[in-house]
Amino acid sequence: MRLIIIGLSHKTAPIEVREQVTIPEELLPEANRRFHEESGSGETMILSTCNRIEAYLFGADKEGARDKTIKFLLDFSHSGLTDLDRYTYSLDGEEAVEHLFKVASGLDSMVIGEAQVTGQLKAAYAIARQEETTGRDLNRLMSYALFTAKKIRSDTKISELPVSVSSVAVELAKKIFEDLSQRKVLLIGAGKMSRLAARGFLSSGIQKLHIINRTYEKACLMSEELGGQVYSYDQMENCLVSSDIVIVSTGAREFILGPELLGRVIKQRKNQPLFIIDITVPRNVDPAVNQVDNIFLYDIDNLSSVIGSHMETRLTESEAAHRIISEEVNGYLHFSRQRELGPLVRSLREKVEEICREELQCTRDNMSEEEYEKMRKIMFRTVNRLSHPLIQQIKSSADEYPELLNSRDFLENLVKDAFELEEKE
Amino acid sequence: MLSITFFTALALYLVAAFYNCLAFIKHANSLFRAALIFTSAGICFHAAHIIMTGMKRGIFPLSGRQESLVFLALTLAVSFLFLAIRYRLISLGVFLLPLVLISMLGSLISQSSPVQDILNSRLFYFHTTFLFLAYTAFLAGTLFAVLYLLQEKELKAKRLRAFYRRLPSLDILDQLFANSMLSGIVLMTAGLASGIYWAHREWDQGWQSDPKVISAICTWLIYLALTSIRTLTGWRGKRMAVIALAGFVSMLLTFWIAALAGGRHVF
Numbered sequence: 293m294r295l296i297i298i299g300l301s302h303k304t305a306p307i308e309v310r311e312q313v314t315i316p317e318e319l320l321p322e323a324n325r326r327f328h329e330e331s332g333s334g335e336t337m338i339l340s341t342c343n344r345i346e347a348y349l350f351g352a353d354k355e356g357a358r359d360k361t362i363k364f365l366l367d368f369s370h371s372g373l374t375d376l377d378r379y380t381y382s383l384d385g386e387e388a389v390e391h392l393f394k395v396a397s398g399l400d401s402m403v404i405g406e407a408q409v410t411g412q413l414k415a416a417y418a419i420a421r422q423e424e425t426t427g428r429d430l431n432r433l434m435s436y437a438l439f440t441a442k443k444i445r446s447d448t449k450i451s452e453l454p455v456s457v458s459s460v461a462v463e464l465a466k467k468i469f470e471d472l473s474q475r476k477v478l479l480i481g482a483g484k485m486s487r488l489a490a491r492g493f494l495s496s497g498i499q500k501l502h503i504i505n506r507t508y509e510k511a512c513l514m515s516e517e518l519g520g521q522v523y524s525y526d527q528m529e530n531c532l533v534s535s536d537i538v539i540v541s542t543g544a545r546e547f548i549l550g551p552e553l554l555g556r557v558i559k560q561r562k563n564q565p566l567f568i569i570d571i572t573v574p575r576n577v578d579p580a581v582n583q584v585d586n587i588f589l590y591d592i593d594n595l596s597s598v599i600g601s602h603m604e605t606r607l608t609e610s611e612a613a614h615r616i617i618s619e620e621v622n623g624y625l626h627f628s629r630q631r632e633l634g635p636l637v638r639s640l641r642e643k644v645e646e647i648c649r650e651e652l653q654c655t656r657d658n659m660s661e662e663e664y665e666k667m668r669k670i671m672f673r674t675v676n677r678l679s680h681p682l683i684q685q686i687k688s689s690a691d692e693y694p695e696l697l698n699s700r701d702f703l704e705n706l707v708k709d710a711f712e713l714e715e716k717e
Numbered sequence: 718m719l720s721i722t723f724f725t726a727l728a729l730y731l732v733a734a735f736y737n738c739l740a741f742i743k744h745a746n747s748l749f750r751a752a753l754i755f756t757s758a759g760i761c762f763h764a765a766h767i768i769m770t771g772m773k774r775g776i777f778p779l780s781g782r783q784e785s786l787v788f789l790a791l792t793l794a795v796s797f798l799f800l801a802i803r804y805r806l807i808s809l810g811v812f813l814l815p816l817v818l819i820s821m822l823g824s825l826i827s828q829s830s831p832v833q834d835i836l837n838s839r840l841f842y843f844h845t846t847f848l849f850l851a852y853t854a855f856l857a858g859t860l861f862a863v864l865y866l867l868q869e870k871e872l873k874a875k876r877l878r879a880f881y882r883r884l885p886s887l888d889i890l891d892q893l894f895a896n897s898m899l900s901g902i903v904l905m906t907a908g909l910a911s912g913i914y915w916a917h918r919e920w921d922q923g924w925q926s927d928p929k930v931i932s933a934i935c936t937w938l939i940y941l942a943l944t945s946i947r948t949l950t951g952w953r954g955k956r957m958a959v960i961a962l963a964g965f966v967s968m969l970l971t972f973w974i975a976a977l978a979g980g981r982h983v984f
Binding site: 466 | 868872873875877881885886887888889950951952953954955956
C-alpha cells in the first residue's frame with residue numbers, strides 16, 4: 293500500500309492561511325476520528341503544528357484523498373477559504389516517505405534541525421493510535437520515521453547548537469558559569485526580547501531573578517509575569533554586584549552601563565565574572581565594558597553572529613542528515629516491499645505444496661509407509677529447490693522495479709491461473 | 718635498565734596521545750574512550766616498570782635523574798587519567814599526554830645515577846615524593862591557567878571557534894586551577910619541610926646555601942603568593958596565569974641550577 297501525504301506548510305502557505313485551518317491540540321482526537329471516517333481510507337493520521345498541517349493516508353487514491361482532505365480541513369475549521377487548493381501539496385510513494393522522514397527530523401522545519409517537531413509528531417501519532425485510526429502500515433512507517441529522527445539527532449550535530457537568542461545566551465552563560473542553579477540574573481528594562489531571554493534563563497533553573505526598571509510599576513508588572521524580586525533604579529550598583537548575569541533592554545537612547553561603574557562592580561565582586569547581554573538598539577551598554585577584566589559583554593549583533601555560525605554548522609550537518617534519510621527511506625521501502633510481496637509468495641508456496649500433496653495422494657496406495665515417507669521428503673525438497681530461486685527473483689526484482697508491486701495482483705492471478713490451467717490438463 | 722615494559726608503556730602512551738588528538742579534532746567520544754583505555758594500559762606497564770627496577774636495584778624510584786623523569790611521567794599520566802574521567806576533559810590530554818611522552822623520552826637520554834648511600838633514608842623518600850607530586854600539581858595548574866586564557870579569549874572576542882566547544886566552562890577551569898595550586902603548595906611545603914629536617918640531621922653545615930635549596934624556596938614563595946593573592950582578591954584569568962608562569966619558570970630553574978651547579982642535589 294502506498295503512503296499519501298496531503299498538507300500545507302510554511303513553505304507553501306503564508307501564516308494567514310495556515311492559521312485558518314490549523315487544528316488545536318484538544319480537537320485533534322475528534323479531527324482524527326472524523327477524518328478517518330470521511331476519507332474512507334484504511335489508515336489515517338493528522339499532524340497539526342504552527343508551521344504545518346499534514347494528513348497521512350494509507351489505502352486511498354491520490355486525487356480523491358486530496359479533495360477529501362481539503363474539504364475536511366475547510367469543514368472542520370469552518371473556514372471560508374476558497375483557494376486552499378493552491379497552497380496544498382500532495383505526495384505519494386517514495387517521495388511521501390522521504391518527506392515524512394524529513395519532517396520528523398526537523399529538516400523541513402522553518403529553522404532547520406529544530407527538534408520540537410519530533411515531539412509534536414510523536415504526540416500526534418499517539419493520539420491517532422488512541423483513536424484507532426492507524427494500522428499496521430502507518431505504525432511501521434511512524435516507527436521508522438521516529439527512529440530516523442532519533443538517529444539523526446544522535447549521529448549528527450544538527451540540533452546540538454542553539455539558534456535562538458535566548459538559547460544562545462543560556463549556552464554562553466553555561467560556558468562561563470557551568471552550573472546556573474547557583475546564579476542570579478538581573479533584568480534591566482522591560483523590552484520584549486529581554487523577557488524572552490529571561491524566560492530562557494528561568495527555564496534553565498537559575499537561582500533568582502532581579503528586576504529593575506526606571507518606572508517601578510512596570511518592574512512590578514514584570515515580576516508578576518516572570519516572578520522575581522523588584523529593586524528600585526538607584527539600587528542598580530548593589531544589584532550588579534550580587535548578580536552574575538545581566539540582561540539589559542531599556543528604551544534609553546544612551547549608555548546606562550559604562551566601564552567605570554562596572555570596573556567598580558567587578559572589584560566589589562572580588563573579580564567574579566559578569567556576563568552582560570545587551571539586546572537593545574541603540575545599545576545601552578558601552579562596548580568599552582568588554583575591555584574590563586572578567587566581564588563578558590554580548591550585544592545583539594554578537595549573539596546574531598553566534599547564531600549565524602551555529603546555523604552554518606547546522607547546514608553542513610544537514611548533508612549528513614540527508615544521507616541518513618535516504619538510507620532509512622531505502623530501508624523502509626525495501627522492508628515494506630518484501631511485506632507487500634508476502635501474500636504472493638505465500639500463495640505460490642501453498643499452491644506448490646498443494647500440488648505435491650495431491651500427487652502423493654495418488655500413489656499412496658502402491659507404497660509402504662516407509663517408502664511413502666521417503667518419497668514425500670524427496671518431493672518437497674525438489675519442489676522447494678525449484679520454487680526457491682523463483683521466489684528470490686521476485687523479491688529482489690521488487691527493489692529493482694518498484695512498479696512491479698503495482699501489478700502484484702496481476703502476478704498473483706497469473707500464478708493462480710497458471711497452476712489451475714495445469715491442473716485442468 | 719630500561720626494560721621492555723618501559724617501551725611498551727611508551728608505545729601505549731604514544732597511541733593514547735594520537736587517539737586523544739583525533740578525539741579533540743573530531744570531537745568524538747569513542748576516540749576519547751580509546752585514548753583513556755590506552756593510557757590506563759600504559760600506566761599499568763609504567764608502574765610495573767618502576768616497581769621492577771626498584772626491586773632489582775634495591776633503591777627508591779626517585780634516586781636519580783632518569784628515575785625521577787620516569788616517575789614524573791607516571792604521576793602526569795595518572796593525573797591526566799583521573800581528571801579526564803572526572804571532567805571528561807578531552808583537551809587536557811592534548812597538552813598533558815605529550816608532556817608524559819617528553820618526560821619518558823627525556824629519561825632515555827639522561828644517565829642513570831649511581832646509588833648514593835645517603836639516599837637510603839626514609840626522609841629522602843618523603844622529601845622527593847612530596848616534591849614530585851607538588852611539581853605535577855603545579856604543572857597541571859599552569860596548564861589549566863593556559864586553558865582558561867584560551868577559553869576566556871574566545872568568549873571575549875566572541876569568535877567561538879576551536880576551543881569554545883572543546884574546553885570546559887571558565888568556572889570548571891578556574892576550580893581546577895585553584896585546586897591544583899592549593900594541593901601543589903601543600904605538597905611542596907611538606908616536601909620542603911621533610912627536606913630541611915633531613916638536611917639538618919644528616920648534612921654538615923652549609924645546606925642553606927645550596928643553590929637548589931635557595932631556588933626551591935623562591936619557587937615556593939611564588940606559589941605561596943599566588944594562592945594567597947587568589948584567596949584574598951579573587952584574581953583570575955590573565956593575572957593568575959602570569960604568576961603561575963613565573964612559578965613554573967622558577968621551578969624549571971631549580972632543576973637547571975641543580976644540574977649546572979652540582980652541589981649535593983644531583984637533580
